[in-house]
Amino acid sequence: MIDVLNSSLEAIQLEDKFGAHNYHPLPVVLSKGEGVFLWDVEGKKYYDFLSAYSAVNQGHCHPRIIDALVNQARELTLTSRAFYSDKLGLAEKYFCDYFGYDRALLMNSGAEANETAIKLARKWGYKVKGIPANEAVIVAVERNFHGRTTTVISASTDPLARKDFGPFMPGFQIIPYDDIAAMEAALQNPNVCGFWFEPIQGEAGVYVPEDGYLAEAARICKENNVLLMMDEIQTGVARTGKMLASDYEDVHPDLLILGKAISGGVLPVSAVLASDEVMLTIQPGEHGSTYGGNPLACAVAMEALQVVKDENLTENAARMGEIFRDRMERLAESHDLVKLVRGKGLLNAIVINDSEESETAWNICVALKENGLLAKPTHGNIIRFAPPLVITEEQIHDCCDIIEKVIDKFRITPN
Numbered sequence: 001m002i003d004v005l006n007s008s009l010e011a012i013q014l015e016d017k018f019g020a021h022n023y024h025p026l027p028v029v030l031s032k033g034e035g036v037f038l039w040d041v042e043g044k045k046y047y048d049f050l051s052a053y054s055a056v057n058q059g060h061c062h063p064r065i066i067d068a069l070v071n072q073a074r075e076l077t078l079t080s081r082a083f084y085s086d087k088l089g090l091a092e093k094y095f096c097d098y099f100g101y102d103r104a105l106l107m108n109s110g111a112e113a114n115e116t117a118i119k120l121a122r123k124w125g126y127k128v129k130g131i132p133a134n135e136a137v138i139v140a141v142e143r144n145f146h147g148r149t150t151t152v153i154s155a156s157t158d159p160l161a162r163k164d165f166g167p168f169m170p171g172f173q174i175i176p177y178d179d180i181a182a183m184e185a186a187l188q189n190p191n192v193c194g195f196w197f198e199p200i201q202g203e204a205g206v207y208v209p210e211d212g213y214l215a216e217a218a219r220i221c222k223e224n225n226v227l228l229m230m231d232e233i234q235t236g237v238a239r240t241g242k243m244l245a246s247d248y249e250d251v252h253p254d255l256l257i258l259g260k261a262i263s264g265g266v267l268p269v270s271a272v273l274a275s276d277e278v279m280l281t282i283q284p285g286e287h288g289s290t291y292g293g294n295p296l297a298c299a300v301a302m303e304a305l306q307v308v309k310d311e312n313l314t315e316n317a318a319r320m321g322e323i324f325r326d327r328m329e330r331l332a333e334s335h336d337l338v339k340l341v342r343g344k345g346l347l348n349a350i351v352i353n354d355s356e357e358s359e360t361a362w363n364i365c366v367a368l369k370e371n372g373l374l375a376k377p378t379h380g381n382i383i384r385f386a387p388p389l390v391i392t393e394e395q396i397h398d399c400c401d402i403i404e405k406v407i408d409k410f411r412i413t414p415n
Ligand code: PLP
Pocket: 053, 109, 110, 111, 112, 114, 145, 146, 147, 148, 198, 202, 203, 231, 232, 233, 234, 235, 259, 260
């Protein structure tokens, strides 16, 4: 028999005793979700202002996505790619039409999609660009976040992500983010096969590059015969107020890397989209995943993406984001604890005017929780605010009221 939990404390103690300590969660135990709301074990209701790191753009337990899940689960869940399924081709076509690509390769986690993109870029580098064997270089940027696998963290500049996990995978060159001159210099190397980055750096603390960076990066890639590898796992699927953040500068990445919200937070689905030239460099047996592209994932992802269009979530994210930043900018002007507000659409962050080591941002998030809003600090003094994109105008004002009320109670810690 499986035990049932009676209290939040019991749940926290169990995770603490039997789980790995690889996260530092806020002390809240959730047991139900609907739309923009979450409920804890004791029945307290919260606004979700994290959306599972932007995976739940369509809102929790969206009825259409859950129906797609349940209906498909009754028919067929997994075949592996040893056989064809009646859903994979449909889903691949759906992804290609939706995002404007020749081909899609479906995987599971975001890190895995990035691994896939790295392999595709390297393969293309050898087979099409003619880079000598094992000499391919991928240029990545400082402060990147692309996942947790050993290859992916080999390109990380976050000491916490890397410490004691070496040796690392060679073949990455790291340059500063939002630095066109550095990129131009790095891409002079004829062995570079890809430039790999996030159009807005989400995990790092919602760093938005200068206008023109994306378009310039695309131009330099083209000029140097290098693939533009865009990780839109957090920024994609309407989060930033466009379907893709790269749409802000009409950029069409050679490798588009997606995850999180393509399945509306229902089950892990990720994807890499590319042209025939790039995707067909990989042959049978050279890459795969048992669950990648399974029928359940295909049915859920198609419905989740259709919901984004049918409910105009891109437009809503853009409009609600304007309201949110406007309110937070006014808060920053009137309160010296809020240093600045940055973001696009509904991917935003405020920077707390205190040291990175201070507990202030954490304490604010705990106080927000007490007041019915869940958010999480990132990198010490930054708080990311990313609610589901189904949030209404009334709700966003309600949330801004909560944030203002809570922050007003805090002061800068004296040195
Ligand atoms: N890439 C970006 C931009 C992300 O924000 C994340 C997760 O936060 C990942 C990759 C990793 O995705 P996953 O946790 O599904 O492996």
